[in-house]
Amino acid sequence: MLAYTMRRLLQMIPLLFAASLVIYALLALQPGDPLDELRQNNPNLTSEQLSQLIHAYGLDQPIYIRYFKWLGRALQGDFGQSRTYAQPAAKYVFTERLPKTLALSGIALLLALIVAIPIGVLSAVRQYSLTDYSITFFSFVGFSTPVFFLGILLLFLFAIVLPETLHIPALPTGGVPNVLWADVKDGSVDFFSYIGQWAYYLVLPVMTLALIQMATWTRFMRASLLEVLTQDFIRTARSKGLAERRILYKHALRNSLIPIVTLVGLAIPNVLGGAIITETVFSYPGMGTGIFDSLTQKDYNVAMVSLAFLAVLTAFSTLFADLMYAIVDPRIRYD
Amino acid sequence: MQRRADRLALRNLMLFSVALVCFTLAVYHPWALAGPQDNSLVVGTSQEPRVIGGDFLSVISNQAIKAEIELYLFPNVININLDSKNYAVLATEAPTLENKRVRFTDLGQGKRRLEVDITLRNDLKWSDGKPLTTDDVQFYYDVGKAKGMPLLNPDYWSRVTLKVKDKANYTVIYEPAFYTDLQGGTRPSVALGYAPAHIMKDAWEKTKTAVATLDPTKDAEKLNELYRNFFQQFSTPEAVNKGAMVYAGPFAVRRWVPGNSIELTRNKYFSLTPSGGAEKYVQKVVYRFIQNTNSLLVSILGGQIDVTSSVALTFDQARSPQLTSRAPGRFDIWFVPSATWEHIDVNKFSAVQKVKELQLDNPKTRQALLFAMNREGLTKAFFDGLQPVSHIWIAPVNPLFNPDVKKYPYNIEQAKKLLAELGWKPGPDGILQRTVEGKTVKFEIEFVTTAGNAVRERAQQFLADNLKQVGVLVKINNAPSSVVFADDYIQRAVESKWTGMFMFAWVSSLSELGNLFACKDLNTGATFMPTKENNYQGQNVGGWCNNKYDEIRAQAVTEFDDKKRKALFDQMQQTWSEDLPALPLYFRSNPFVVAKGLVNYVTAAYAGGNGYPSWESWNIGWEQKGAKKIYDQAKYALSLKK
Secondary structure (H helix, E strand, O other): OHHHHHHHHHHHHHHHHHHHHHHHHHHHHOOOOOOHHHHHHOOOOOHHHHHHHHHHOOOOOOHHHHHHHHHHHHHOOOOOEOOOOOOEHHHHHHHHHHHHHHHHHHHHHHHHHHHHHHHHHHHHHOOOOHHHHHHHHHHHHHHHOOHHHHHHHHHHHHHHHHHHHHOOOOOOOOOOOOOOHHHHHOOOOOHHHHHHHHHHHHHHHHHHHHHHHHHHHHHHHHHHHHHHHOOHHHHHHHHOOOOHHHHHHHHHHHHHHHHHHHHHHHHHHHHHHOOHHHHHHOOOOOHHHHHHHHHHOOOHHHHHHHHHHHHHHHHHHHHHHHHHHHHHOOOOOOO | OHHHHHHHHHHHHHHHHHHHHHHHHHHHOOOOOOOHHHOEEEEEEOOOOOOOOOOOOOOOOOOHHHHHHHHHHOOOOEEEOOOOOEEEOOEOOOOOOOOOOEEEEEEEOOEEEEEEEEEEOOOOEOOOOOEOOHHHHHHHHHHHOOOOOOOOOHHHHHHEEEEEOOOOEEEEEEOOOOHHHHOOOOOOEOOEOOOOHHHHHHHHHHHHHHHOOOOOOOOHHHHHHHHHHHHHOOOOHHHHHOOOOOOOOOEEEEEEEOOOEEEEEEOOOOOOOOOOOHHHOOOEEEEEEOOOHHHHHHHHHOOOOOEEOOOOOOHHHHOOHHHHHHOOOOEEEEEEEEEEEEEEEEOOOOOOHHHHHHOOOOHHHHHHHHHOOOHHHHHHHHHOOOOOEOOOOOOOOOOOOOOOOOOOOOOHHHHHHHHHHOOOEEOOOOOEEEEEOOEEEEOEEEEEOEOOOHHHHHHHHHHHHHHHOOOOEEEEOOEOHHHHOOHHHHOOHHHOOOOOEEEEEEEOOOOOOOHHHOOEOOOOOOEOOOOOOOOOOOOOOOOOOOHHHHHHHHHHOOOOOHHHHHHHHHHHHHHHHHHOOEEEEEEEEEEEEEEOOEEOOOOOOOHHHOOOOOOOHHHOEEHHHOOOOOOOHHHOOEOOOO
């Protein structure tokens, strides 16, 4: 397994190099440059002044020179400055955006898993019962609802309609709470109130994100378990006279989790890449909106560091999923 | 049994989730809501500034929201009121020819030198109690003049010099000068600007040492980075929260929570006192950032927001039934006509084959196209008439605006007549055609605009339909704004990159120099028409060359007598409207939602320089708390009621 892992890690080097090259080229080749806005807004800008600015931003060099300069600095850990956020791009992405996305998407992912697995199991065990039909119905509603619609719907419901009619407190319409970690450190806000404020702001976006993922995973869990339940070793277990609960949790569930492991493994880059639509609806400053804004604002360093990070993550999470197979399924061996 | 147990487990899980949500709601609901109760103001905006305060030359960011918030923190020395006129805030009086604070000398060849004397008030203080003097103006000037500073307005900085007389008096010299240099507004303006020398000077000296050996032509990137690092020390959320910056306005930043809000509190050292005492006016202003405008709308409906900023709801959202039905008794919705001018530029480069065939370089063709467009119908159908039809590129609130230009009201017959005079006859399919060099040419015109901009795309469909009625076929060719506004597209009409009509907007400046439609600057020899010869620079993208316009413009931009200048601009607008180089559509309006009882949160296209409602922030207050109403928004805006 160690040799296999090492081989896979070495294979990642050319892969990531190629990925960074493609990302860089795509960013640099998109129409327009960071000075477009300036050009549009200042009629008095002369061509000499403009070329001076182009030079100051290093935009007059050919793409490959710019790429290798970037690569050289990136390998030393310097991902350049964010042009729009006035700080090192890596610091911005990893300290401001990534933790927020981890909080939102991570909680949503966990919640979706915690709910989807038991409900999926229930749905499979009670196949063709009223419970199964209801779960199936809601799952279909869940994964055919566009996330932006669900987000706006929940917002409208919990921030306007319910508070107006039932006079209950409204949930926040988006963003992050008005507390800083520094407040906790200097003691002006206590830790639990800090967590509580965050929870209060995360309720709606987490619900939006989790509900849709829940719906999909419930279906996968159900299908996978149903398949396992029809297999011979389950029949053998039953014929041995084992309790139904033992058969289900000890024999069937572990085997049915293999496809779920793949799904979760592949969902990790998505979790860290941010949920752009949910983040947009809830004005949540996570990775998704960060990447999107950096692309539209042509803040190449931020876009580069985020996308390169996602490429690395995708490579690692595929490896992780492959390694997890071996753990979940003893039949799989890599050596 | 098993089945029942599972069902029970499911029910318990659901009940637990609901209970958890309710508990969180009950415990952590921010009860302290906005409004007159605690004399505070919550402003909703869809943009968050990247930096604030220390980036005084806008080297890091020139976002609208930054400029709007900074008006609470750094008032203009000479401000611009709702009627676009200068008045003094931090200075003792506004410079004019009459009070001898403005002097100009003729340098020959149409060039002038302008000297403006400014006297700062003697009671100005920073928010740490230290006096604000000409040292701060000198510091601002020194930083702006530093070698290789990546300025947004290099043209301004190349012409300006400063002479400080004493702690209160200084002279700003412009050479060559334009009349527009006399305008007040946001930094840098007629009175230059200021920045806290006592706070920032040490860091600046270090930066100066670091850049001393660098050469702007070779090390521009390095210089850029060092300068940005200097500004960052006083402008990022961490810096601001640490108290690294001081402010000179009626408010100071107390706290900035990225992604949530910026809180400003009243600065006791600010010397201008509103009528009845500062305590009767807003004591705390919170800018709440909600990037998604739909969610912002929800926040307004939910009563969490008192007013919207200049960067907030879209025009359509401000007219949405959800908002308007809840407005009565709660808030006013104003539509303030801005200086953003929507129009259609027309390719007029005679060398372009399509221009020749369609005779787009002939004013009659352009006039016919405009006669065929039902612009009144367009603004009524799509905007409830809240975005007024324009006849010229200068905004009506600009003192240079000429209301008596030639107008082209919707008139199909007139359009048809003009087209017939040009030799166009309807073909078998109803589309106009004529014979050019033995070949039949159809009147099929390309129509470009920014794809994804729903308002423009809707308007485009409407106008295409109008044109079809006179036998003109429109070929829509839209692309995202990054494509159509890229240098190798919009600037290349001469190379047939776009061959017909191009709908987009310009911000019509109060500092109007007429460059948008100038062909050549007869004073300096610069050209404004993008061609290969000038490396495709200039904003006269359609390529309109009119000697008469250029001659009057050359006089107008260096004429310092208000009346004579206005007369020259009247002539320019007259010439423009007769020749019609572009088809004027309408001026966009900015929507503002303002809670009932809030006074002096008003604006007009050029108030404060950019039309931000914070232009006179010290007078914003709640009537319930005793604030006096000075300005009436109804005079400067439209609303759905009318």
